[in-house]
Amino acid sequence: xxxxxxxxxxxxxxxxxxxxxTAGAARIGRAARHLFGRQPDKAVIVFFGSFAATYQGHGTxxxxxxxxxxxxxDDSRIPDALEIAGQxxxxxxxxxxxxxxxxxNTARLILSADGGKQRLTMTGISIGGGNVEIIEVDxxxxxxxxTYPTLVIQHxxxxxxxxYITNTLSSRGTNIAHMSVDRKSRSGNAMTVVxxxxxxxxxxxxxxxxxxxxxxxATVDLSQKSISSEWMVLPKED
Amino acid sequence: xxxxxxxxxxxxxxxRSLSIGRLMVEEQSxxxxxxxxxxxxxxxxxxxxxxxxxxxxxxxxxxSPSGLTGMDAQRVVxxxxxxxxxxxxxAGEVMAYALAVSEVNASMGRIVATPTxxxxxxxxxxxxxxxxxxxxxxxxxxxxxxxxxxxxYVIANNSFISGAEGGCQAEIGSAIGMAAGAxxxxxxxxxxxxxxxxxLALKNTLGLICDPVGGLVEVPCIVRNGFGAVTALAAxxxxxxxxxxxxxxxxxxxxxxxxxxxxxxKHRETAKGGLAQxxxxxxxxxxx
Numbered sequence: 001x002x003x004x005x006x007x008x009x010x011x012x013x014x015x016x017x018x019x020x021x022t023a024g025a026a027r028i029g030r031a032a033r034h035l036f037g038r039q040p041d042k043a044v045i046v047f048f049g050s051f052a053a054t055y056q057g058h059g060t061x062x063x064x065x066x067x068x069x070x071x072x073x074d075d076s077r078i079p080d081a082l083e084i085a086g087q088x089x090x091x092x093x094x095x096x097x098x099x100x101x102x103x104x105n106t107a108r109l110i111l112s113a114d115g116g117k118q119r120l121t122m123t124g125i126s127i128g129g130g131n132v133e134i135i136e137v138d139x140x141x142x143x144x145x146x147t148y149p150t151l152v153i154q155h156x157x158x159x160x161x162x163x164y165i166t167n168t169l170s171s172r173g174t175n176i177a178h179m180s181v182d183r184k185s186r187s188g189n190a191m192t193v194v195x196x197x198x199x200x201x202x203x204x205x206x207x208x209x210x211x212x213x214x215x216x217x218a219t220v221d222l223s224q225k226s227i228s229s230e231w232m233v234l235p236k237e238d
Numbered sequence: 239x240x241x242x243x244x245x246x247x248x249x250x251x252x253x254r255s256l257s258i259g260r261l262m263v264e265e266q267s268x269x270x271x272x273x274x275x276x277x278x279x280x281x282x283x284x285x286x287x288x289x290x291x292x293x294x295x296x297x298x299x300x301x302s303p304s305g306l307t308g309m310d311a312q313r314v315v316x317x318x319x320x321x322x323x324x325x326x327x328x329a330g331e332v333m334a335y336a337l338a339v340s341e342v343n344a345s346m347g348r349i350v351a352t353p354t355x356x357x358x359x360x361x362x363x364x365x366x367x368x369x370x371x372x373x374x375x376x377x378x379x380x381x382x383x384x385x386x387x388x389x390x391y392v393i394a395n396n397s398f399i400s401g402a403e404g405g406c407q408a409e410i411g412s413a414i415g416m417a418a419g420a421x422x423x424x425x426x427x428x429x430x431x432x433x434x435x436x437x438l439a440l441k442n443t444l445g446l447i448c449d450p451v452g453g454l455v456e457v458p459c460i461v462r463n464g465f466g467a468v469t470a471l472a473a474x475x476x477x478x479x480x481x482x483x484x485x486x487x488x489x490x491x492x493x494x495x496x497x498x499x500x501x502x503x504k505h506r507e508t509a510k511g512g513l514a515q516x517x518x519x520x521x522x523x524x525x526x
Contacts, residue, residue: 009390016343054453128400
């Protein structure tokens with residue numbers, strides 16, 4: 001199922017004007033920010049398809065940069081994100097991508113910091129209603145939606161790695177919702193992406209961080225935090 | 239979720255003697271692992287955002303950054319106070335509320351995507367005005383939103399809800415189907431009647447292209463929200479009267495998928511065709 005629950009249909013709460021081109025773009029940017037682990041110094045953002053054709057009118061550029069600043073979809077600073085990024089030392093450039101794409105709303109991000117010592121590439125697609133899929137990270141073809149707390153683990157490809165990860169999760173009683181794995185070559189590097197139910201305990205990240213052959217570990221969580229409004233209780237059954 | 243089609247959804251409701259809204263609260267809770275109370279609370283908060291958006295659209299300056307649109311909801315309200323509307327007061331108010339929310343969206347205000355931002359006016363327009371008209375409680379409305387969400391969940395997973403994939407039929411069309419089905423339930427109709435309303439509504443928007451002028455969610459998006467909300471009332475009334483969708487609603491959803499998939503790229507939110515490429519549309523794009 002591409003759309004997982006009721007709030008992927010009713011929601012997100014967001015700043016206009018477009019769920020796919022504004023809210024979805026913000027989520028793609030925010031996923032990249034979480035993967036990168038901090039605010040990058042430089043971001044090259046490549047828009048494809050409908051994103052490339054209409055990004056200025058929809059504020060896609062502002063929204064995706066807002067995401068890089070870790071703003072949620074309803075953050076009122078999104079309209080000013082380009083200016084805020086400039087003031088906070090994030091240099092952003094936009095390009096129009098060419099070539100075949102899997103989806104009309106595709107964005108590829110190339111983030112860097114420390115003069116290029118830390119680098120990340122990521123591709124996201126915006127599939128409608130503010131929902132996104134991340135389909136590539138550092139040239140690994142993986143899949144995640146950001147609606148679940150997600151572990152993104154890069155590691156050497158050798159026997160027992162996935163068992164170690166799943167054992168660590170199971171020892172904390174954590175259930176796996178979805179999982180995707182890709183590798184560049186046999187005995188080369190691989191990436192394992194685990195979307196989980198509930199929260200990621202810090203001990204899980206610590207335990208997997210000690211794993212043999214670990215290259216990197218990141219967590220992504222784009223679930224919408226409680227918005228400010230009056231609380232209401234579920235009425236009793238009639 | 240324990241259903242993939244509207245037919246399965248209606249059967250599940252019958253089996254468990256639940257409305258679509260109440261069933262969806264339970265299904266959502268199973269999916270998320272959070273309590274039904276927590277899920278209900280989140281939706282209740284979303285409904286508050288919808289009400290705020292209606293209010294803002296009716297009272298504040300909604301001129302968009304491009305200057306192309308804004309204040310149309312207030313024009314309709316003013317006209318309605320001076321003359322008898324052709325639609326009648328109730329439908330006229332639904333239309334004005336839908337325009338209001340859509341104008342708030344275009345002016346980069348806060349809205350709830352239902353199912354998208356481009357179609358964010360239809361459901362609040364129908365819900366907020368009908369709540370006032372029929373004196374319904376907020377609780378009743380929140381269950382209605384779960385019903386709308388259940389219908390949208392089926393449409394989204396069997397077809398699409400983005401203009402870039404399937405044209406405007408996927409956005410405004412889906413929103414009308416969701417609003418119509420939910421309104422049937424809010425008025426006391428059965429899940430089966432609600433499902434018929436979805437099919438009746440979707441048939442009326444099949445083939446609608448996404449051709450936003452200048453690539454902005456303004457022209458024709460905003461007025462289509464107004465029209466869409468009125469159409470939802472019509473579909474709900476037909477279904478409540480016993481009118482059936484002869485082609486089952488799940489099959490109509492498949493047709494939306496077929497039509498959207500064969501729609502040329504220029505008519506799928508690229509601003510490369512349709513109204514966007516009329517002489518006036520091109521001039522507006524140049525002047526932006």
